[in-house]
Amino acid sequence: MKVLVPVKRVVDYNVKVRVKPDQSGVDLANVKMSMNPFDEIAVEEAVRLKEAGTVEEIVVVSIGPEKAQDQIRQALAMGADRGLLITAEGEVESLAVAKLLKAVCEEEKPDVVLLGKQAIDDDRNQTGQMLAALMGWSQGTFASKVEKDGDKLHVTREVDGGLQTIALSLPAVVTTDLRLNEPRYASLPNIMKAKKKPLDKKAASEFGVDLTPRLETLKVTEPPKREAGIKVESVEELVDKLKNEAGVL
Template sequence: MKVLVPVKRVVDYNVKIRVKADGTGVDLANVKMSMNPFDEIAVEEAVRLKEAGKANEVVAVSIGPAQAQETLRTALAMGADRAILITVDGPIEPLSVAKLLKGVVADENPNLVILGKQAIDDDANQTGQMLSALLGWSQATFASELDLGDTTAKVTREVDGGLQAIEVTLPAIVTADLRLNEPRYASLPNIMKAKKKPLETRTPDDFGVTVSPRLRVIRVEEPAGRTAGIKVAGVTDLIEKLKAEAGVI
């Protein structure tokens, strides 16, 4: 069984985001980049499936600039067998990502695609669902537990009301939630071995996909700073201020 794991290069979650002075986007100059944390969980799950004998190959794929090779090398150091980079300069929208991944799936013919439920840069939470629709495959989103069988997969999903247990037929798309596992740290020997693992470079033209954006960013602004709180004399005073000043009731 082959498992495909899409991963995204994003600003490291420990970095404080800065907006450009002209409001055209986020300042990425001299900013630490890393693998999207939810995708890291997806890689860990795929590697665990391989270690358990339920998968025989793990293929990592990323769509982005040439620097995304570093992200793929991290996936290889964690245990992925080989990697594919589709080079794209500039931002790319979830639908274009899903179309490119559909092309990769057609070439690789995996039994399972595991990816993070969302990326921490845009929080779109769309790619997995769009890929499932384009392929006509089963999908199990927000997975916190995965039990893979020969022809089906049992998935525990995190939903608003608690947990939901479902069973999907393979091939399928699974998006990883935070509690699916705890990703491992890549050891130095594995980091060195990852440099010798195969990494193939492709372009959107290889898949006949146009990645021109459909949306236009008008302006990016930082959220307003939090104002100081106040004390009220009692419930009546609180209700009055919520009505007259805050306008929330």
């Protein structure tokens, strides 16, 4: 079985995000960038499936600037086999990403596309679903467990009523949730080996996909600062303030 794992370059989740003075977007100057955490979980799951003998090849693809090759090499150090970088400057929206991934799928012919359910920068949570629709493939979203059984891929996912397990026919698109696994740390020897591995590079323009944004960002602002709390002497005083000052009772 062949697995394609798309990964995205995002601001590291430990970094405090700053807004540009003109409120046109997030300031990325001198900011640490990392692999999207949900995509890192997808890479880990693909590697685990390979270690179990279920997967034969793992191909990692990233769409973004030249520096996105750092995230691909991180995936290679974790255990992926090949990397593909599709260079594109500026923001590439979910639909354009899905169309580019569709073109990659038509070339690579993977059995499964395994990707994070959402990116922590835009939180859109729609690329996987769009790709499945464009390809006409079955899909399993928010996966907390993935198992191969015969010619079916069993995906356990969290729903309002508990857990739901669905049997997907291949090829399929699976999006990963946080509870699926805990990604490993790549060893130093593997990191050094990954730096020397050649990467395939293609420009987004080669695929004939329109990357023109369909959404316009009018303004980006920081959330209001939280006001300091106060101490009360009794439950009665607390109830009074919640009722008469906060207006929540």
